[in-house]
Amino acid sequence: MDVLKKIPVREQDPQKRAHNFEEVCYGYNKEEAMQEASRCINCQNAKCITGCPVAINIPGFINEVKNGDFKKAYDIISESSSLPAVCGRVCPQESQCEGKCIRGIKGEPISIGKLERFVADNAMENGFKPKKAAESNGKKVAVIGSGPAGLTCAGDLARLGYDVTIFEALHEPGGVLVYGIPEFRLPKTRVVAKEIENVKSLGVKIETNVVVGKAVKIDELLEDEGFSAVFIGSGAGLPKFMGIPGEQSNGVFSANEYLTRSNLMKAFDEESTTPIMRGKKVAVVGGGNVAMDAARTALRLGAEVHIVYRRSEEELPARVEEVHHAKEEGIIFDLLTNPVEILSDENGWVRAIRCIKMELGEPDESGRRRPVEVKGSEFDIEVDTVIMSLGTSPNPLISSTTVGLEVNGRKCIVASEDNGATSKEGVYAGGDAVTGAATVILAMGAGKNAAKGIHEYLSK
């Protein structure tokens, strides 16, 4: 074994997985996990912990894996995280814990994400549960949204003895973990539902089909329903479009719609009554993780798929691992290419996407080199489906119905990074509703900080 290298993780063959929705990565088995754990040098001053938004005691749990005590390893992780099986799969570890790993200075960092996943999956197989609070303190807290921010906040508060109810607008809890991230990256029944069960086992109640801001307002929760504090983790919102001609043609979808149909509504399965367009040739516009998810979903539904992105590969905002997987599966990358128009046939259905070639100019305010159009370089890609994956802007349902809740210029809720406090007393917020579209783990970090903030507020 080469201590400078990660123990490789087994994956489903790319040719095969391009045609199914089974999970791509198989994860470590016991032996592989213990071997990988033995690479950890258990730093006194563990940088990895500072790289983790929920500050898991990483060397602590890895040491238990090394010793083969997987139950203890799980207990250590669940002190800090309510969703380890999710995080082990979807966190951008390369820029967080693993990015800070001392082993990574010379050689490859410890595969912290895969170890976390192993511990969480092992706990599920063996029925290990997170530890409940010793006793209830009788105070009620409402959590809006059952995505990563809400589940984390609820889990932490329940462990502190609060009586927590989560209100979910959709028919199934999980938020982006259910409607956004596809089955092949994050299995719904085997992983997400089980982690949510664990949060419920702490005493958290989840009420689905409640659209806060419409069915019930924040003020009613505080004044009429006996909640002492509210956490808003309602997530990102309305999908953005480019504003180019032809965008309303039949066959143009937002990535949110396409993914919601496939993931939440299970349209990829014949049993589902929700339809999804099974295109022959699909263009996905954008280069983030959501774009990769949409592209790989379309591929599995039988299409030839092109990613159309205006900058170069280096600037792709998606995780390197996702880009790598997408390429392995046969997604075609049309880089330095920007759509200018969507062309449709006489019945209004998409027939092609007209693009222009781009080149990189001077760096812009984001520090990335600005893409500039190459004059006269327009060309058409014949497609029957276009999926726009350009990010989202905040949903106004809560901010527009809550008096005294401050929003910023981008219509995001203003909340303290340290404790989630908003401009309204007793109301806390975190996750995409505050930051705009970001990652699962950042939302979890915000949920965690808000739980601390709410606890301090209600302990006064």
Added chain:
Amino acid sequence: MYEILKKKELVPGIILMVVRAPRVAKNALPGQFVIVRTDEWAERIPLTICDYDSKEGTITIVFAAIGEGTYIMSKLNEGDCFHDFTGPLGRPSDLTLENVEDLKSKKILFVAGGVGTAPVYPQVKWLNEHGVKADVIIGFKNKDLVILEDELKEVSGNLYVTTDDGSYGRSGMVTKVIADLYEEGRKYDVCVAIGPMIMMKFVCKQTKELNLPTVVSLNPIMVDGTGMCGACRVTVGGEVKFACVDGPEFDGHLVDFDQAMQRQTLYRTVEGKKYLEAKEGKTHHGGCGNCQ
């Protein structure tokens, strides 16, 4: 679970249900809609609220069994439950937000077509409860399809029923009734038109010429209904709007109806096949061509 307390087939294929959904009923207002699901594998079906009772905690819906989802729904009976029932979604009708005294000085005309009569009912009822009598035109294909006539008679000023074939009430389309009323010397300050997209398009064309401001209620394809997916986008006055959070009511003179109608056909073939499958079994694969 959301229990069906009452079910009534108003006319063949058009069903009224009263459903227990206290959270939805508490803050519901005319113009808003709900999303329902019959079982774990069912799609989310948006339906405009036809009536609500905040005290009893009930919502009334009226729907036509025209697709797979609504066909399955039509098979549910009193005592059965919806798997999911969420709302109230969308913005309430603008009328409910206006000063009641202002409303009393206005002459309001409602124009409904077919099942569109159902979402018109709560608005007329709300106005009546606030002391405002509105005139209402309801149009149907023929006399066998007339719904909610008695209920509307109770709450409206003048009620005009018309059928395309003249088998009941006046004869001709709703646009003909509007023309007749204006010819008879009537005039209105505001019109609310709800019905099939094609009806709303022609009503708006007419009321634009009559200089009569007109509100329409759109029912485009939706998935989540909370502003997340963008499936329900419509172009209004050159701007892209989401019917679920910006609507469902819009200024009818600004709506791009042709585009909206085109977008409604997106899943027509798939849905049609699934509907036949639900009704007649899994024999419709699109392979043999016998049905062409």
